[in-house]
Amino acid sequence: MKQLNQGARLAAILQLLEEKAFWAVSELADRFEVSEETIRRDARHLEQSGVIQKMHGGISATSNKIEAPYRIRFRENVAAKQRMAQTAAALVREGMTLLLDSGTSCHWLARSLAHMQNLTIVTNSVEIAHEILGNPGQRLLLAGGPVNQIHHAAFGPEASAFCRRFAPDLTILSMSAVDPERGFLDFDADEAAFKQPLLERARRVVVLADHTKFAKSGFIQVASFADVQDLVTDLEPPASTVQAASLSGTRLHVSEDTPGDHHKGNVDLV
Amino acid sequence: MKQLNQGARLAAILQLLEEKAFWAVSELADRFEVSEETIRRDARHLEQSGVIQKMHGGISATSNKIEAPYRIRFRENVAAKQRMAQTAAALVREGMTLLLDSGTSCHWLARSLAHMQNLTIVTNSVEIAHEILGNPGQRLLLAGGPVNQIHHAAFGPEASAFCRRFAPDLTILSMSAVDPERGFLDFDADEAAFKQPLLERARRVVVLADHTKFAKSGFIQVASFADVQDLVTDLEPPASTVQAASLSGTRLHVSEDTPGDHHKGNVDLV
DNA sequence: CAATCATGTGACATATTGTGGGAATTAAAT
DNA sequence: ATTTAATTCCCACAATATGTCACATGATTG
Numbered sequence A, B: 001m002k003q004l005n006q007g008a009r010l011a012a013i014l015q016l017l018e019e020k021a022f023w024a025v026s027e028l029a030d031r032f033e034v035s036e037e038t039i040r041r042d043a044r045h046l047e048q049s050g051v052i053q054k055m056h057g058g059i060s061a062t063s064n065k066i067e068a069p070y071r072i073r074f075r076e077n078v079a080a081k082q083r084m085a086q087t088a089a090a091l092v093r094e095g096m097t098l099l100l101d102s103g104t105s106c107h108w109l110a111r112s113l114a115h116m117q118n119l120t121i122v123t124n125s126v127e128i129a130h131e132i133l134g135n136p137g138q139r140l141l142l143a144g145g146p147v148n149q150i151h152h153a154a155f156g157p158e159a160s161a162f163c164r165r166f167a168p169d170l171t172i173l174s175m176s177a178v179d180p181e182r183g184f185l186d187f188d189a190d191e192a193a194f195k196q197p198l199l200e201r202a203r204r205v206v207v208l209a210d211h212t213k214f215a216k217s218g219f220i221q222v223a224s225f226a227d228v229q230d231l232v233t234d235l236e237p238p239a240s241t242v243q244a245a246s247l248s249g250t251r252l253h254v255s256e257d258t259p260g261d262h263h264k265g266n267v268d269l270v
Numbered sequence C: 001c002a003a004t005c006a007t008g009t010g011a012c013a014t015a016t017t018g019t020g021g022g023a024a025t026t027a028a029a030t
Numbered sequence D: 001a002t003t004t005a006a007t008t009c010c011c012a013c014a015a016t017a018t019g020t021c022a023c024a025t026g027a028t029t030g
Helices: A006-019 A025-032 A036-048 A069-074 A078-089 A104-112 A126-132 A157-164 A189-195 A239-248 B006-019 B025-032 B036-048 B069-074 B078-089 B104-112 B126-132 B157-164 B189-195 B239-248
Strands: A022-024 A052-055 A058-061 A097-100 A119-123 A138-142 A145-148 A170-174 A177-179 A183-186 A205-208 A220-223 A230-233 A251-254 A267-269 B022-024 B052-055 B058-061 B097-100 B119-123 B138-142 B145-148 B170-174 B177-179 B183-186 B205-208 B220-223 B230-233 B251-254 B267-269
Touching: A006 A022, A006 A025, A006 A036, A006 A052, A006 A058, A022 A025, A022 B006, A025 A036, A025 A058, A036 A052, A036 A058, A058 B006, A069 A104, A078 A104, A078 A205, A078 A230, A078 B036, A097 A104, A104 A119, A104 A126, A104 A170, A104 A205, A119 A126, A126 A138, A126 B126, A145 A157, A157 A189, A157 B157, A183 A189, A189 A220, A239 A251, B006 B022, B006 B025, B006 B036, B006 B052, B006 B058, B022 B025, B025 B036, B025 B058, B036 B052, B036 B058, B069 B104, B078 B104, B078 B205, B078 B230, B097 B104, B104 B119, B104 B126, B104 B170, B104 B205, B119 B126, B126 B138, B145 B157, B157 B189, B183 B189, B189 B220, B239 B251
Parallel strands: A097 A119, A097 A170, A119 A138, A170 A205, A205 A230, A230 A251, B097 B119, B097 B170, B119 B138, B170 B205, B205 B230, B230 B251
Antiparallel strands: A022 A058, A052 A058, A138 B145, A145 B138, A177 A183, A183 A220, A251 A267, B022 B058, B052 B058, B177 B183, B183 B220, B251 B267
C-alpha cells in the first residue's frame, strides 16, 4: 500500500477493523509504510474519539455495545468483593430465607451461594434474580415495579410492599457509606426509602460495605449500628468505626487479603 | 494457532470457554504457543475481572454449575428465533410501550430491540428484564412475585395485577401451541392464567410462535384468533391455520430463511 | 516567511514473557 | 492416616517487546 496522509490512513484503519477485530501496530506500520510511532499516534487519536480501543500490541474495534454502568461496577474490585462474599456466605445455612438487597456486593454474595441448596431468596435486584436462576434448587421471590437504571433494581412502593411481607432469617443489605456517628447511609433517596422499612421486621441484619465506604458519608441515614448485627468488610475499618460497632454489639467480619496465609482466615472482633 | 498478543489471547480464551467449560493450562499454552506461566497470568487477569474461575490445573467458566434449562432452550433454533425477532421488531416504533411476555422468542425480540431508543418495556420475565437493562435508553417495568424456575418469569397474582395496570401499544406474547380451531393454547396453567387477562386491555396483540407450535395442541386455551392481530412465525403454517388467521383478520408474518435474497422479506397475507 | 502540523528518531518508561527455584496442592503409595 | 512423589502454582528476575515522550526535520498552509 502506498503512503497515505493522516486522514486517509485513519479512515483506512477503521475500514480494516471491519475485516478483522484486531490489528497489531507492526502490521499496520508495515501496510501503510510508516513508522510504528505514527500508527500509535493514529491509535491515540482514534481512541480519543472513542472509535477504537488501544491495546498492548495493537488496536481493536470498540465493543459495539456500551456496557451498562452497573455491569462495569460489578467487575471492579472483584477480589475484595469475592472475599466479602465468602465471609458473608459463611453466615448462611441451608434452608434459610434471605432478603438480598441490590448492589454489586450482594450480587457477588448471590454467586457465592451457588452451591447451597434449599435457599429462599427475596430480592429487588434484577441482576441478583438473574444470578439466582442459575443456581438450581433455590427459590426466588422477586420484588417488581419500575426498575432503576443505575442500580438495576426496583425501589418503588410495589417492591417495598412485597418485601415487607416476608420475615427472612437474614436481611442482607449493601450500604453506600458508613459513618461512626451517623451509622449507615445512602446517597439515593429511593434506595434509602426502600431499605429503611426492611429493618423493622428483620431478625438479623447483615451489612456488606467495602473499605471505600468508610471514607464516604451519604446524606440519608438508613440504619444505626444498633440496627445491624453483622458488618462484613474487606479491610479493617477506622478505629472510631470499630468502636461504634463494638458499643452497639455489631459483629465485625473483616475478610482481609491474606496471600499465602490461608489459615489466618477472618478477624472477628467482639 | 499463531502467536497472539495478550488482548487477543484473553478474548480467545473467553471464546474457547464457550465451547468447553474447562481448559487445562497446558492445553491453552500449547494452543497459543506460549509458556504455561503466561496462561496462568492471563487466568489471573481474567479472574480479577470476574469473568472466569481459576482452578487447580486450568481455568473454567464462572458458571461451572449446570446451565439452567431455560438458558439451554434459549440457544436452540437460534437462527429461526432471530429471524422472527427481526420481523416482530419491525412492528415496533420508537416511543412505544411494549408488554413483553416471557419465553425465549420474546427474549430474542428484546435483544433485537437493543438499538431502539425510548421504549418502555413491561415484562414478567427475569431474563428479558436482564436483557433490557443492557439496552441503554429503555425504561423497564418489571412484574414481580414468586419466580417460576422453568420459565424464569413471575406468573403470580402480583405479576398479573401489575401488568394489568398498563395499556401497552403492543402486547407481545409467546404461545406453546397454535391450533386452527381452538386458537392459541398453553401447557402451563399458571402461565395461561397470567396471559389471559392481558388480552382484555390490549390494543394490539402480537403472538410469536415458531413452526413447531403448529404441530402441538396445548390443553388450556389462552386466546382465539380474533384476539390476535399479528402472528409472527418462521415457516408457512398449515393451510387450515392460514385460513383461520385470514378469517379472523390476523396478519401473518412469516420470516422465512432467505439466504442471499434480502429483498424478499416477509410474506404478509391479508 | 512564519506558524502549524505530520512524521521519524532515539532515549526512556512500562508491559509482557520465559525461566528457574521454592511453596502449595493433588495423587499415589504405603 | 501418613508419607512420598508428581504436578501445579506463585514469585522474582532478566530479556524482550511495546509504549510514551521530547525533539528535530520536512511539508503544508495562510
